[in-house]
Amino acid sequence: MERRKVLEMLAAAALLPQIPAFGAQKKPSSPTSTLAPEDEAFLDDMQRRGCLYFAEQVGAKTGQILDRAAAINTPLSQPAKRDPRPMASIAATGFGLSALCIAEHRGYQPRAQVIAQVRRTLHYHLEQMPHEHGFFYHFNDVDLGASYGGSEVSSIDTAILLCGVLTARAHFHADADIVKTATALYERVDWPWMLNGEQTFSMGWRRGSFLKSRWNHYCELMMIYLLAIGSPTHPVDPACWDAWSRPKMSYAGFDYISAADPLFVHQYSHAWFDFRHKRDKYADYFANSILATRAHEAFCLSLGKPYSQDYWGISASDSEHGYVAWGGPGAADAMPKPSAPGFGGIDGSVVPYATAGSLPFLPVDCLRVQHALKANYGQKAWGRYGFCDVFHPDANWYDKDVLGIDLGISVLMAENLRTGFLWETFSRNPEVAVAFQRCGFTSY
Numbered sequence: 001m002e003r004r005k006v007l008e009m010l011a012a013a014a015l016l017p018q019i020p021a022f023g024a025q026k027k028p029s030s031p032t033s034t035l036a037p038e039d040e041a042f043l044d045d046m047q048r049r050g051c052l053y054f055a056e057q058v059g060a061k062t063g064q065i066l067d068r069a070a071a072i073n074t075p076l077s078q079p080a081k082r083d084p085r086p087m088a089s090i091a092a093t094g095f096g097l098s099a100l101c102i103a104e105h106r107g108y109q110p111r112a113q114v115i116a117q118v119r120r121t122l123h124y125h126l127e128q129m130p131h132e133h134g135f136f137y138h139f140n141d142v143d144l145g146a147s148y149g150g151s152e153v154s155s156i157d158t159a160i161l162l163c164g165v166l167t168a169r170a171h172f173h174a175d176a177d178i179v180k181t182a183t184a185l186y187e188r189v190d191w192p193w194m195l196n197g198e199q200t201f202s203m204g205w206r207r208g209s210f211l212k213s214r215w216n217h218y219c220e221l222m223m224i225y226l227l228a229i230g231s232p233t234h235p236v237d238p239a240c241w242d243a244w245s246r247p248k249m250s251y252a253g254f255d256y257i258s259a260a261d262p263l264f265v266h267q268y269s270h271a272w273f274d275f276r277h278k279r280d281k282y283a284d285y286f287a288n289s290i291l292a293t294r295a296h297e298a299f300c301l302s303l304g305k306p307y308s309q310d311y312w313g314i315s316a317s318d319s320e321h322g323y324v325a326w327g328g329p330g331a332a333d334a335m336p337k338p339s340a341p342g343f344g345g346i347d348g349s350v351v352p353y354a355t356a357g358s359l360p361f362l363p364v365d366c367l368r369v370q371h372a373l374k375a376n377y378g379q380k381a382w383g384r385y386g387f388c389d390v391f392h393p394d395a396n397w398y399d400k401d402v403l404g405i406d407l408g409i410s411v412l413m414a415e416n417l418r419t420g421f422l423w424e425t426f427s428r429n430p431e432v433a434v435a436f437q438r439c440g441f442t443s444y
Contacts, residue, residue: 102411
């Protein structure tokens with residue numbers, strides 16, 4: 001059977017079952033897909049470089065991971081200094097804890113070094129990091145831990161951090177210190193507080209008041225609700241799972257649940273929670289992300305040059321004109337506006353993590369893009385940590401930075417395609433199965 005058909009069958013079938021037993025001794029290693037040697041070699045190099053970011057761009061005391069760093073091109077054999085910019089992100093730290101588990105699992109970094117960093121990160125966040133009812137500030141000073149620039153206490157970014165915390169707890173289940181500290185961090189979170197009297201979560205809290213914006217329609221929000229509903233200490237009513245809307249989108253013959261949001265919203269919760277072979281009364285969310293990725297590819301191709309089968313994928317990212325949240329089908333600012341690229345109009349840039357983060361959903365198409373981007377633009381776009389965040393070759397513009405969250409989703413989803421390691425490991429947390437059960441998921 002040709003390689004394309006094999007990969008598509010495996011992505012659709014989603015082979016690996018959930019492993020519910022916390023502390024199980026099996027070390028995840030069974031592949032979820034049959035990859036060609038050149039695919040394995042590419043993904044291994046990409047992951048090794050991405051994991052290096054989370055080992056180098058870190059606060060020595062806090063364990064916080066920098067939000068961004070320079071896209072340097074120094075050889076991997078030489079040490080690199082930490083970027084001088086002090087802003088860290090708890091979301092990048094959550095991705096980093098998960099990436100460190102991959103680094104230890106694959107032997108990218110010494111086990112003792114990884115364990116020391118994980119312990120340091122967990123202890124600082126539990127014992128010294130400022131928080132409100134267990135929720136953390138979005139951005140913080142990487143060395144001091146103090147909130148950065150009036151940052152908000154963020155519900156979604158705390159959820160991403162906790163996904164990393166629970167990944168570390170499950171992976172290093174034999175380390176009593178890691179298990180105890182990680183458990184305390186998760187069980188401290190007062191989820192009902194962030195509801196602020198309603199059934200959908202506030203996006204955050206700032207200067208004594210909850211933000212008016214809420215997590216009330218389908219996006220990356222699933223992780224918040226599952227973590228909260230599965231909490232053994234401060235759970236929310238499972239009815240909260242039904243409280244957010246699931247708007248329908250139709251584009252190029254693809255019908256799926258989505259709002260006019262960037263592609264990453266179909267990736268983030270899936271990095272940890274294994275939605276394969278299961279559905280609630282509304283949808284199979286893994287299949288939904290496959291459809292959303294196909295629709296996004298079709299949308300990019302509809303824009304014409306420079307987009308092609310070898311060059312597509314946009315999402316929230318840097319751009320030549322600042323940070324933008326490039327949407328896809330249905331986004332008001334998604335249609336090309338060549339005269340006003342600084343206002344969100346798609347300008348011909350490509351965002352590598354858009355396809356890297358969708359590797360488990362559309363492996364053939366996404367791998368083709370990843371290979372082509374490196375082959376055609378790697379001299380300028382590929383460095384110590386992998387791809388720079390975004391680039392626009394027709395304008396001869398290549399981002400000078402990499403972003404922790406974008407490297408993170410790339411590393412995690414590449415591993416899920418290769419072995420299902422993140423899915424298997426995270427599923428060992430008993431709260432995961434509890435949350436799925438309380439939300440009415442059934443397996444098939």
